[in-house]
Amino acid sequence: ITPRAQRRLIREVTKDPRTTSKELQASLASIKVSVHDSTIRKRLGKNGLHGRFPRHKPLLSKKNIRARLNFAKKHLNDCQDFWENTLWTDETKLNYNNFAKMSGPKFLQSAVKDSLQVIANA
Structure with missing residues (x-):
């Protein structure tokens, strides 16, 4: 492949x-x-442009839409301050798979303990 x-x-x-390699x-x-x-x-890839999947936005279920x-119908006549303080679920940061809980000394300690038991049993 030429530099050009x-x-x-x-x-x-x-x-x-989103251009594919075939394109x-x-x-x-x-x-x-x-x-x-x-x-x-x-x-x-050598130029730092690795393939990635775009992140999918979670869709609202029919139950949540209803x-x-x-x-909204119940609070239709409420003042503007009420609506400014209303936080909808699609405006919040969702933590998938509890990644925040996984990091920390609690998990590191148990992982080390398990690996030491495997070594001791070998």
């Missing part, structure tokens, strides 16, 4: 991060450069 083609790859990916391969084919898609991924609608 590599610069083109980096420019296209920084402009649109980049077709783009390079338009300038008469034939490269395998795994080579494209390797070159982008509850929010009922709440």
Whole structure:
């Protein structure tokens, strides 16, 4: 792959991060450069542009939608201060899989203890 083609790859990916390696391969084919898609991924990885999955926003369930609608109808005539102090669930930071609880000396100690028992039994 030529340095010019590599610069083109980096420019296209920084402009649109959701571009696939197959689309980049077709783009390079338009300038008469034939490269395998795994080579494209390797070159982008060397330049710090690794593939990532976009984070999915949690969807509201039908139950939550109904509850929010009922709440809004119930408090329809409340003052503006009430609505400014209302915090909706999609405005909060959600902690998935309790990552905050996992870090700390409690988990480190038990992990070390388990590994020492395995070594002692060996």
